[in-house]
Amino acid sequence: MSLQREEANYFGAGPAFLPTDVLRQAAYDLFNFENANLGIGEISHRSKTAMKVIDDTKANFKELLNIPDTHEVFFMQGGGTGAFSSVAYNLMANYAKRTGKKGKAAYAVTGGWSKKAAEEAQRLGFDVDIVANGKANNFTSIPPYSEWKAIDADNTAYLYVCDNETVHGNEFNSIPGPEYLPEGVELVADTSSNILSKKVDVSKYGLIVAGAQKNVGLAGLTIYIIKKSLLEQASDDELRALNIPLSPIALSFPVVVANNSAYNTIPIFTCHILRLVTQKLIEDGGIEKKQEQNEYKAKILYEALEKYPSLYKLPVEKNSRSHMNVVFTLPSEDLESAFLAGAAERDLTGLKGHRSVGGMRASIYNAVAIESVEKLVAFVIEFAEKNQ
Amino acid sequence: MSLQREEANYFGAGPAFLPTDVLRQAAYDLFNFENANLGIGEISHRSKTAMKVIDDTKANFKELLNIPDTHEVFFMQGGGTGAFSSVAYNLMANYAKRTGKKGKAAYAVTGGWSKKAAEEAQRLGFDVDIVANGKANNFTSIPPYSEWKAIDADNTAYLYVCDNETVHGNEFNSIPGPEYLPEGVELVADTSSNILSKKVDVSKYGLIVAGAQKNVGLAGLTIYIIKKSLLEQASDDELRALNIPLSPIALSFPVVVANNSAYNTIPIFTCHILRLVTQKLIEDGGIEKKQEQNEYKAKILYEALEKYPSLYKLPVEKNSRSHMNVVFTLPSEDLESAFLAGAAERDLTGLKGHRSVGGMRASIYNAVAIESVEKLVAFVIEFAEKNQ
Numbered sequence: 001m002s003l004q005r006e007e008a009n010y011f012g013a014g015p016a017f018l019p020t021d022v023l024r025q026a027a028y029d030l031f032n033f034e035n036a037n038l039g040i041g042e043i044s045h046r047s048k049t050a051m052k053v054i055d056d057t058k059a060n061f062k063e064l065l066n067i068p069d070t071h072e073v074f075f076m077q078g079g080g081t082g083a084f085s086s087v088a089y090n091l092m093a094n095y096a097k098r099t100g101k102k103g104k105a106a107y108a109v110t111g112g113w114s115k116k117a118a119e120e121a122q123r124l125g126f127d128v129d130i131v132a133n134g135k136a137n138n139f140t141s142i143p144p145y146s147e148w149k150a151i152d153a154d155n156t157a158y159l160y161v162c163d164n165e166t167v168h169g170n171e172f173n174s175i176p177g178p179e180y181l182p183e184g185v186e187l188v189a190d191t192s193s194n195i196l197s198k199k200v201d202v203s204k205y206g207l208i209v210a211g212a213q214k215n216v217g218l219a220g221l222t223i224y225i226i227k228k229s230l231l232e233q234a235s236d237d238e239l240r241a242l243n244i245p246l247s248p249i250a251l252s253f254p255v256v257v258a259n260n261s262a263y264n265t266i267p268i269f270t271c272h273i274l275r276l277v278t279q280k281l282i283e284d285g286g287i288e289k290k291q292e293q294n295e296y297k298a299k300i301l302y303e304a305l306e307k308y309p310s311l312y313k314l315p316v317e318k319n320s321r322s323h324m325n326v327v328f329t330l331p332s333e334d335l336e337s338a339f340l341a342g343a344a345e346r347d348l349t350g351l352k353g354h355r356s357v358g359g360m361r362a363s364i365y366n367a368v369a370i371e372s373v374e375k376l377v378a379f380v381i382e383f384a385e386k387n388q
Numbered sequence: 389m390s391l392q393r394e395e396a397n398y399f400g401a402g403p404a405f406l407p408t409d410v411l412r413q414a415a416y417d418l419f420n421f422e423n424a425n426l427g428i429g430e431i432s433h434r435s436k437t438a439m440k441v442i443d444d445t446k447a448n449f450k451e452l453l454n455i456p457d458t459h460e461v462f463f464m465q466g467g468g469t470g471a472f473s474s475v476a477y478n479l480m481a482n483y484a485k486r487t488g489k490k491g492k493a494a495y496a497v498t499g500g501w502s503k504k505a506a507e508e509a510q511r512l513g514f515d516v517d518i519v520a521n522g523k524a525n526n527f528t529s530i531p532p533y534s535e536w537k538a539i540d541a542d543n544t545a546y547l548y549v550c551d552n553e554t555v556h557g558n559e560f561n562s563i564p565g566p567e568y569l570p571e572g573v574e575l576v577a578d579t580s581s582n583i584l585s586k587k588v589d590v591s592k593y594g595l596i597v598a599g600a601q602k603n604v605g606l607a608g609l610t611i612y613i614i615k616k617s618l619l620e621q622a623s624d625d626e627l628r629a630l631n632i633p634l635s636p637i638a639l640s641f642p643v644v645v646a647n648n649s650a651y652n653t654i655p656i657f658t659c660h661i662l663r664l665v666t667q668k669l670i671e672d673g674g675i676e677k678k679q680e681q682n683e684y685k686a687k688i689l690y691e692a693l694e695k696y697p698s699l700y701k702l703p704v705e706k707n708s709r710s711h712m713n714v715v716f717t718l719p720s721e722d723l724e725s726a727f728l729a730g731a732a733e734r735d736l737t738g739l740k741g742h743r744s745v746g747g748m749r750a751s752i753y754n755a756v757a758i759e760s761v762e763k764l765v766a767f768v769i770e771f772a773e774k775n776q
Contacts, residue, residue, distance in 0.1 A: 002390045005420035010430070015653065017430055027415040032393035041606040042398070042405055044738075077608060078465045078638060081652035085636030120637055123624060213653055218429040220465060220608045220655030236511060245633060248473030249508055250466060264469035265403065265601055267608030270655065350432075 003027055009372035011362040012350030013166055014214040019367050022276045030269055041269035050268045054261050057271055060278035064287050067202045072228050075221050075261040079211040080192050083222050087188055088121040089247035095157035096234035102242045103157035108132040111139040111165025125245050139168040141317035145180040153182035158206060164194035167354040169327030170320040175204055194324045197366055198291040206230055215366045217273040231257055290366055297364045297373040298323040304377045308384035329359030342383055348376050391415055397760040399750040400738030401554055402602040407755050410664045418657055429657035438656045442649050445659055448666035452675050455590045460616050463609050463649040467599040468580050471610050475576055476509040477635035483545035484622035490630045491545035496520040499527045499553025513633050527556040529705040533568040541570035552582035555742040557715030558708040563592055582712045585754055586679040594618055603754045605661040619645055678754055685752045685761040686711040692765045696772035717747030730771055736764050
């Protein structure tokens, strides 16, 4: 028996499709890594072999995203939900160190995930300012910075944005500049569903965070890219004196960084997949090349959908549309069912929208081939010609 | 290319050896699950397929450990370190619900892991009573309950023990009965390194917790077996009023249970490995059979080491010795190096002790074959005959 599969045309939102050659290598390495008669998941997380997996993965991220020396990469167990809490605990502990006081946080709520992030910071006991809120228009656009509430520059530790909202299908097309973001307020971005899909200027961010399971690997690891100065934190005693909640130790950024992401037992097999995915990305031409492909995929899909406005509705306004999660609806549930059934007949799967939004969602992450998107485009047109 | 490896004789302490046939199946399923042309790690964690993985794994644990209806099984991301925090947050929130007040916790410190657990509870702001402490004798024995400090029955939420200390190589041979443990104080046991190695009476525990990466699978998931009544917790407002720290939402037991372990994105591939391991355990005769084998493995290894008291020192007292982690030292570093080198020549690997303790450690978890332990025993004797 050998490892075999046909190339799927899979548009699931996550955990998502991985490159087939990466997954084949991962399967071999799970079973027998470098002919040691042991799998990569069976060895000590503090062994040289494991440390090399971590170091290589970090180096790949640094290369791909051109991460400056001012920033560090690390990995923690968990996903977005754990990250929400970790961001608040750690950025506030840094703010307390910087200023000697308890800060507040600014959140832009542009979809379901940033909403959850803001709610979690608030629940944990932090003072949260919602500076932008797209809920009134069902998150169908990201409000321009000129309409955002001004940030309380004297008391705010960070501004949190979700760069790409997986469920609602919107994406930022720029980051807030100095005309909006006061100096000293750190920019934090959740890039769980678009990390490594496009170039970013890491130097502009205090923190970039991303769950691995959409563009980079399996569920279970979260990638953090942090400005090193943010690792300076008030002591536990200082935090208690300021009535600032302490992070559970597994979520403490300085502790994790000091232990090269292996303070607790890092899931090394999951990290190894990140290594393989990022290695392939480098070999395939890096982020610029990938960005070109992603822009092309999004362009042909949105254009096909736009051609039939009576059949396909695109809820998200044009300049806020996600390049990763293409959300669209049809006029009736019957038509939506027929669309899904016809797609499935053509081996186009994973297209059902999120339960909270309905309709369709085509997630066209890095690993989704141009050919798959072209097949989907052909079906979008074929279905429209028959049903419009 | 197909999946090949020779059977290793690997005694690493964790992440640990997994059954070869399980790992082979996992590698196939990682790549292509049930001929869907998608791997088990590439699908939605809320899909029927993923839910079946979770449900089957839960059912296997219930069957293997004969878990009564009063208890529930769930999984969370992370490992022991995250579990330390989660235990304190959640058990205290339950105590507040039960009593309307902030409780304290009793910890038995019998090795490095229970020490860390107690420190974390204290750091988070909980009142901790150390009721037993083996540090004075370097954790070479577990003090008898008759010598433990009495528990403050009117104010204590739970008693925490680490059933098997992986680093120091000791293990409880009984659980505290009513003559020591007051009614209403819940027994919490960390069984990360001996879960599924022996029968346990689950009804006696409020909570059993275990990282997966030693006896059950890859790093990245923690197994919780909880008395359902402990899922009742004071509200966030009530906790704030009592000055009890809130759990980050990803560690909140009621939230995780209400979402069948998929509130956040459960690493479903990792869970699938747990399913395969537990399924195999059932097919191979269940816990009783496994316990017999484990007792035999420990018996022949300890007996061989005891035969040469001038060469092999067993620091842990006889009735506190672990059946999983056999710790021993040799009289000099030269002899220890020679032992490790000789072992490696015979493909006996993973035997170096933990950096904090030194010496040797043979971890003989469920997946370590009797044949591997017999080979180690033969080498222990051979080496002693040459060097004593």
